[in-house]
Amino acid sequence: MEIDLREIHSPADIKGMSMERLELLSAELRAALTRKLAARGGHVGPNLGVVEATVALHYVFDAPKDKIVFDVSHQSYAHKMLTGRMEAFLDPSRYGDVTGYTCPRESEYDLFEVGHTSTSIALATGLAKARDLAGGKENVVAFIGDASLGGGMALEALNYAPELGSNIIVILNDNQMSIAENHGELYNHLAELRKTNGTAENNIFRALGYEYIYVEEGNDLRSLIRAYSEARGQNRAVLVHINTMKGMGLPCAEAHKEQFHYNAPFDPKTGANLVMAQGESYQEIFAHHLLSKMRDNGSVVGLTAGTPGAIGWGPEMREAAGKQFVDVGIAEQDCVTMAAGLARGGARPVVGVVSTFLQRAYDQLSHDVAINNLPATFVVFYGGMFGMNDMTHLGFFDIAMVSNIPNITYLAPASAEEYLAMLDYAVDSAAGPVVVRTPGGAVRHQSTPVNTDFSKYEVVEQGAEVAIIAEGSFLPTALKAAEILRGKGVAPAVINPRVLSSVDAGCLDALKGYRHVITIEDGIVDGGFGQKVAAYLGDAPVKVTCLGLKKEFLDRFIVADVLIANGLTPEQIAEIA
């Protein structure tokens, strides 16, 4: 009666199973998942919570003919195990074979590269519309968490989907958590639906035209299979609301849901982290500095859109900040525009945001903040190549995105001291919007005083003939390249530009007689600060080389390889100088 997971090659292998065997299967999947997650880290709670919900999906629906779209897709591990990728979860030497998100390059069961929230229903409406035009009959399923549902585009699509008038199934995985706690009144409403076993008269989903099915026991296979079977094949929009337990089956993950949303390798018995954080982090520096500013000034407000941990604001810090810290939930647009409102109202808003997620509020940054030229501060984390490395979470694009919006000052510090000085400038005295780019890599310190006129580049090392203008985390690289060059008899100037949204004309004019100006930035070259320098120096005979990343989406890259591929090592830079 035992289950050998290695014999599960595709969903076909589970279709004929009895309920007992499906339950055994779920237990085995959970055990294997726990082993891999403990050894490698990853999205612990989300994946352990949906083992049964995923087994039931592949039992009831007929993928890949039926189309299943996972929102964020950080909870798709059990799905991967059931769709031909079991070894990547059983064999430690193959743990790296699969990405942490759905990935069409891996499997026809994965329809999209996904990593940002709230996209699944819109993707599903597209699949459903394409099906309807082609005269198909397959089911289209969006599997979305309660936290992701609060994102604007999920609500847009939730609103639109029933208008298709054809089959679309939204499975709402309600684990009562975002990464941290949920925010927004929708969650009180979901609580009301749970409390009434789905019978509350006031029902937002019915109001929007959905057939609504509630599953109180969202980790019970029988209940799930019954509900999914009822939803399957209907020629209308159906929402199946399943009440699941985040971290199910692993006591430490059940108990510490925020910590175990995503965790580094850990001891599954105690929950203790196996990798200790080392030394300082910019997150901590930011959070403590902002908290002290809050204490000095009651109008300073910290904001996040659902990712407090990623910006250094754990539960204790949030508690300490009280009403001066706002988490709007996964709603980046609302967060950025609320900051505009705060600034107009006389407060000093400081939004901490992960580079890749700031993309979700481009128009809010431009239309609400920049056009109104409001003094709001945005602090970007994980910008550049030294942070996240999943294809859907790259931080290569924020310089091109932010620095070309009028009225915004985009600052890139190269040390902790410069970082703090820029935060002080932005929060205490700037008259318009300032974005500060948290450096990637290890925290660097400078012993020299920080020049607080941030419209000016800073010459870190005087030189002649060659100048290297290196942004943020690449300043140490430039200093090393300069050392190599000095060994060859060339004395390059090394310059920290600090501001990415404009050029320092005076500084650049002084370089027009140089032989070669090299710019380096931790992001794509296209649209970046280097191209502004190249254009400014277009009328001078000086040679200009813009270094940075090629405009491409990389996936799970090795930093050292990317540095070499883009000519970004000190040796390579010295070579071309």
Next chain:
Amino acid sequence: MEIDLREIHSPADIKGMSMERLELLSAELRAALTRKLAARGGHVGPNLGVVEATVALHYVFDAPKDKIVFDVSHQSYAHKMLTGRMEAFLDPSRYGDVTGYTCPRESEYDLFEVGHTSTSIALATGLAKARDLAGGKENVVAFIGDASLGGGMALEALNYAPELGSNIIVILNDNQMSIAENHGELYNHLAELRKTNGTAENNIFRALGYEYIYVEEGNDLRSLIRAYSEARGQNRAVLVHINTMKGMGLPCAEAHKEQFHYNAPFDPKTGANLVMAQGESYQEIFAHHLLSKMRDNGSVVGLTAGTPGAIGWGPEMREAAGKQFVDVGIAEQDCVTMAAGLARGGARPVVGVVSTFLQRAYDQLSHDVAINNLPATFVVFYGGMFGMNDMTHLGFFDIAMVSNIPNITYLAPASAEEYLAMLDYAVDSAAGPVVVRTPGGAVRHQSTPVNTDFSKYEVVEQGAEVAIIAEGSFLPTALKAAEILRGKGVAPAVINPRVLSSVDAGCLDALKGYRHVITIEDGIVDGGFGQKVAAYLGDAPVKVTCLGLKKEFLDRFIVADVLIANGLTPEQIAEIA
């Protein structure tokens, strides 16, 4: 008993009025509005529909202490009349004194420059939070239309606002229309609320924690004043749902709501347009070409996010396209990501979008479309300086925004023939995402065949010494500049780059021996295609000048002035060559 509008200088002047005088006032405001709208054009229906709702606002609330935020703010004309700007609506010689949107530069009663939808509730939450931190007691009011409410960020903020636990009032101006008809199931729900006089048990606003007040007669001052008074001063979130008539009081606008959402000058008696459209338009060319492609291929789908008219798709065209045309409502994120789903499902989606509104779907373009490298087509309208000229609707930024996203091919045609060929390429054969930039200005034709290898620049006129690479609508300018130069004995090459997201290395290599390369683009220079050219030519001695617009937000500019200010006339270009 008559009302002299010229005696209304601020809301204080209407506070003591009797109901009869308020009614007279409303009638006078409507008559004056109608005169100005007929003479100048503008947002006819939205403004006529909210005259009473605005009079009641300023009667009940105490602006500017109480803070009123208008969503989109295209309906703020009566508000402007009541807050010190009456002359701009009475005196034809002063009609141009005010913008078409709220404008803090004009008045302290206007809190934000606004022109995009769905931002008001988020702005209001920021104002409310700032008030709470400062210990204030004023009311904060967001005035939002039913169509705008369907935008994701409005729903995000609607969800978050009650969590503030303090005063915030959302006035939902339900005129049962978007620019065109509404889309999404929310509107069936609003219909149910109207039908039941606000008593339906299923109530999405109550579900989200709002106190809900319904006003059936949304053009009746007494009802409005009663409802607003009930909402005022409450220490919680209140939603006042008012049922208004778009275009109220002007028969042609009441009857033709889509046409009179925004209209050119017209005869108020007949509704006939006073300004006739002249000659061809790219909108028409696009719409007819796409319709013929739909007829050839049942998988071609046209999509819009609530602005069908702006992309040439009037009611008849939509009718003709049937199921192959999708309007998701004002939900750009949903629209772009639905296109990704359509493409994955095997359909050929074509999204028509106004440049400034594409900003609202930056992440969807990047994360959903580009990372997945899906063959979806996006056709940008009103890009550049020849289209819209309100500060909140500028089309200067799409080149920097779109062309720096990997995997996207951004094409800029310079003639109708090139436009059609690019559309054919994008829709029929491209393997990845293609964005086509509709040229600004008059339709231009070319008699030479179109080279369909769009990765290559096209040399339109051979030359030597000087090369002018001019994007899209600036090609005629470049040709004129070349003519001037030829008169001076210089024979410049004139090049149409066609692709903005990459450089044509072969073409540029051939220019390295030139004396001067000039790039021109219809957008900001920063982050644009010219800076890519400058960077590429950084290793050559050739001088490079990048022309285009300065990175700034202009408002209601005169094209001729902007051309001169940025050195973009043929004479200026010839001068610097």
